[in-house]
Amino acid sequence: MKFVDEYRDAEAAQHYAIAIAQIATHPWTIMEICGGQTHSIVKFGIDKLLPRDITLIHGPGCPVCVTPIEFIDQAIAIASLPSVIFCSFGDMLRVPGSDVDLLTVKAKGGDIRIVYSPLDALEIAQANPTKQIVFFAVGFETTAPATAMLVYQADQQGMKNLSLLVSHVLVPPAMEVILSSPHHQVQGFLAAGHVCTVMGYAEYEAIAQTYHVPIVVTGFEPVDILQGVYLCVKQLEQGQAQVENQYARAVRRTGNEVAQTLMNQVFTIVPRRWRGMGEIARSGLELRDTYANFDATKRFPISIKTTAESSECLSGLILQGIKQPHECPAFSTRCTPEHPLGAPMVSSEGACAAYYHYQMTNDE
Amino acid sequence: MTNTSRLSCPIPIEQYPMILLAHGGGGKLMHQLIEQMFVPMFGSATLHLRHDAAAIALNGQKLAFTTDSYVVYPLFFPGGDIGSLAVNGTVNDLAMVGAHPLYLSVGFILEEGLPMETLWQIVQSMQQAALTANVQIITGDTKVVDRGKGDGIFINTAGIGIIEHPQIIGPHSVQPGDVLLLNGDIGRHGIAVMAAREGLTFETAISSDSAPLADLVLHLLDAEIEIHCLRDLTRGGLASALNEIATAAGVEIEIVESQIPVQVEVRGVCEILGLDPLYIANEGRFVAFVAAKDAERALAILQADQATQNDSSSFANKACIIGRVTRTSTGMVKMKSQIGTQRIVDMLSGEQLPRIC
Numbered sequence: 085m086k087f088v089d090e091y092r093d094a095e096a097a098q099h100y101a102i103a104i105a106q107i108a109t110h111p112w113t114i115m116e117i118c119g120g121q122t123h124s125i126v127k128f129g130i131d132k133l134l135p136r137d138i139t140l141i142h143g144p145g146c147p148v149c150v151t152p153i154e155f156i157d158q159a160i161a162i163a164s165l166p167s168v169i170f171c172s173f174g175d176m177l178r179v180p181g182s183d184v185d186l187l188t189v190k191a192k193g194g195d196i197r198i199v200y201s202p203l204d205a206l207e208i209a210q211a212n213p214t215k216q217i218v219f220f221a222v223g224f225e226t227t228a229p230a231t232a233m234l235v236y237q238a239d240q241q242g243m244k245n246l247s248l249l250v251s252h253v254l255v256p257p258a259m260e261v262i263l264s265s266p267h268h269q270v271q272g273f274l275a276a277g278h279v280c281t282v283m284g285y286a287e288y289e290a291i292a293q294t295y296h297v298p299i300v301v302t303g304f305e306p307v308d309i310l311q312g313v314y315l316c317v318k319q320l321e322q323g324q325a326q327v328e329n330q331y332a333r334a335v336r337r338t339g340n341e342v343a344q345t346l347m348n349q350v351f352t353i354v355p356r357r358w359r360g361m362g363e364i365a366r367s368g369l370e371l372r373d374t375y376a377n378f379d380a381t382k383r384f385p386i387s388i389k390t391t392a393e394s395s396e397c398l399s400g401l402i403l404q405g406i407k408q409p410h411e412c413p414a415f416s417t418r419c420t421p422e423h424p425l426g427a428p429m430v431s432s433e434g435a436c437a438a439y440y441h442y443q444m445t446n447d448e
Numbered sequence: 449m450t451n452t453s454r455l456s457c458p459i460p461i462e463q464y465p466m467i468l469l470a471h472g473g474g475g476k477l478m479h480q481l482i483e484q485m486f487v488p489m490f491g492s493a494t495l496h497l498r499h500d501a502a503a504i505a506l507n508g509q510k511l512a513f514t515t516d517s518y519v520v521y522p523l524f525f526p527g528g529d530i531g532s533l534a535v536n537g538t539v540n541d542l543a544m545v546g547a548h549p550l551y552l553s554v555g556f557i558l559e560e561g562l563p564m565e566t567l568w569q570i571v572q573s574m575q576q577a578a579l580t581a582n583v584q585i586i587t588g589d590t591k592v593v594d595r596g597k598g599d600g601i602f603i604n605t606a607g608i609g610i611i612e613h614p615q616i617i618g619p620h621s622v623q624p625g626d627v628l629l630l631n632g633d634i635g636r637h638g639i640a641v642m643a644a645r646e647g648l649t650f651e652t653a654i655s656s657d658s659a660p661l662a663d664l665v666l667h668l669l670d671a672e673i674e675i676h677c678l679r680d681l682t683r684g685g686l687a688s689a690l691n692e693i694a695t696a697a698g699v700e701i702e703i704v705e706s707q708i709p710v711q712v713e714v715r716g717v718c719e720i721l722g723l724d725p726l727y728i729a730n731e732g733r734f735v736a737f738v739a740a741k742d743a744e745r746a747l748a749i750l751q752a753d754q755a756t757q758n759d760s761s762s763f764a765n766k767a768c769i770i771g772r773v774t775r776t777s778t779g780m781v782k783m784k785s786q787i788g789t790q791r792i793v794d795m796l797s798g799e800q801l802p803r804i805c
Contacts, residue, residue: 085712085715085716085719088715088719089786092786092787093786093787094786094787094788097787097788098788126791127785127791128785128786128787128789128791129785129787129789129790129791130787130789132789133787133789187468187469187470188466188468190468190469191466191467191468191469192466200646200648200721306786306787307787421476422476422477422480440794441792441794442791442792442794443791443792
C-alpha cells in the first residue's frame, strides 16, 4: 500500500538503524512527543533496533491521557442526563473518572455515541431536534481544526441543540514545562508530525534555541521514526540545536494557514490543567465569547465533585518521560487495560497500554 | 444439586457491577465471564475443552453440537446478511471439530414492526445458505418482543453434525512444531459490517468473507491430513483465536506479519481508523494447526479448493502458511513484524468495534 509499505520496509529500517549506530558516540536520550509515535515504536519494536546507548522516552502526546479528571467527570455528568446524546471519540469511553467511566454510563442507559469526526455530531444534532447533542472535544492541534469547523458550521446553521465540552490542548507549552523541570532527561525531541501538519514548526524554533535542544518534526511509520532519530542524533553529535523536518511529505514550516485561521476565529488560548502534569500556562483552547452559546459547561451548569486520582498511578512522571511504564510498581499487576488506574493504560496512544500490549515480556 | 444461593458472584462487583458491551467482544472480558462464571457453574468436562462445538459420544457415534446467536446490525451488508451469517456461523462451529454438519435449529426473536418483506428476505437467504452448506433446518421457534426491545431481528441457531474421523481436533492436541495455515485474507467481514453500519463509503466496496467452511475441512480430513486444531476467526479475529489456543494448549505461537494476507482496501480502512486487522472479525476464515509433515499437502488442498470457488475477491483469497508453534509455554503469541522485529500479539480487553456479529 502506497505511503505505508515503503515506510515499513525492513531493509530501509535496518539501513537507518546501522547509520544511527555509526554516528552515535555518546549515550543520548530522545523524547518522542506523540502517543502515535510511542505506539509505533513499541508495536514495531523500533527501540530494539537502536544502539543500547540511544534511549527513547515517551512524551505527553496522548490526548486521552492528559485530559484532566474534572473534564471526564463533567462529561460523565452531562452524558448521564436523559435529554442528552453525548458524542465522543471511542478512546475516551474507558478513561476512569472519579467514580465511573463513560462506558458504564452507557451501560446504565446513557445515550453515548462513538463518532469518527466532530462533524458527525452535527448530523446527529440535525437528526434529533428534540435532544441536546454534546460533543466531547479532546486532542491536540491535530483535532482542534475539525472541532472549530463543527462550531463554525453549527453557528452558520443556527443550531440550538448542539454544544461542546472543549478540552483541546497545545503541545509547545508542555514541551517547555518538560524542559524546565530540573529532573528532565530530554536531550532531543521528535516533534509530532500531525500536529505540525496543522501548525507548522516555526513556533518550535524558539524552543530549540532557548533550551538548546534539537527538534525533528517526525512522521509515524517505522522508517520515519528511525530517520527522525538519525537526524536528531546527528545534531546532538554535532552540538547543534535546530528544528528539522523529517516529515516533509506532509508538513510545511508555516503549516495549514486555513486551519489556523479557523482555530483562531473559534478558540482562545487559556491556562489548562493537564492530567498528571498540573496547570500549564497558555496550553488549552476554549471557545471565544462569540461562540460561548456552544459551551456545554454553560448550557449544563452541573457541579461535580472530583476526587483525587489514584496515588499509585505514576502517569505524571510517565507523561513527562521521567519514568518508563514498566518502572511503575502497579504496571501489569494492579493496573491493566481491564482495570486501569490511570489514562495511559487506557488509550491506544497511552505509553502504558502500548507496553502492556506489545512488550509485556520485554525482559524474557 | 448445588445450592446457588450461598455462592457469591465470581466476578467481583466492584470491578464490573453490570454487563458492558465489551463482555461480548471476544476479548479478555468475555473470557473472564466464561472462565469465572459459566464454566465453573455448568462445569461439564466437555465445556472445559473450550472448543467451538462440543463433541459427544452417543451409542457408538460421535456427534458435534453447537449454538450461536446473531445480533449483527445492519441486517444486510455487502457480502451477506444476518440470515446467511446465522447458518454459516453455526455450520463453521461444527466444522471446527471436523464434523460433517447435518441439522440446524433456528430461533427468531422478532421486534414488533419489523417489515414482513425484510423477514422474508432473511428467511430466503437462510434457506439458500443451508442449501449451499448442505444442511437442513429441521426445527425452530418464534418470539416477538415489544418495539424498542430488539434490533429488528435476533437469530439463534444450534447445529448437530456427525464426526466420522478418528482424529482428536482441539487445542489440547496442539504440539510444538505444528504449522499454522490460514484459508485466506482477514478482516473483510468486520470492515464490511462497520462500513455499512457507520455509513462509511470507500472507492472500492469491501465485501464480507462470510462462507461455509465444512467442505474445506472435510477435504483435509479425507486426505488424512493430521489436524491438531481448527478455529474459525470470528469476533476478536485472528489474534484472539490464536491467544485462546495458545493459552488452552500451553504453547507459544509465532506468526509472520508479512505472510498474513489483508486486502489492500481493508488495510487502508484500518490505517485510517487506527484498527488492527488482526483483531477484526471474519466469518469465512479459519486457522488450522497441522503436523509439519502434512503442511504443504494441506496448503495445496486449501488452495485447490479455492481455485474452484467463485469469490469476487479471490485475488486476496489465498490460503497460506502464517506461522508455527515454537514451544510449550504459558500461552503466548508472538509476531515477526514487517520490519523484522518481534512483538507480542495480545488479546484485547473488549473489542475494537461494537457488535459485529
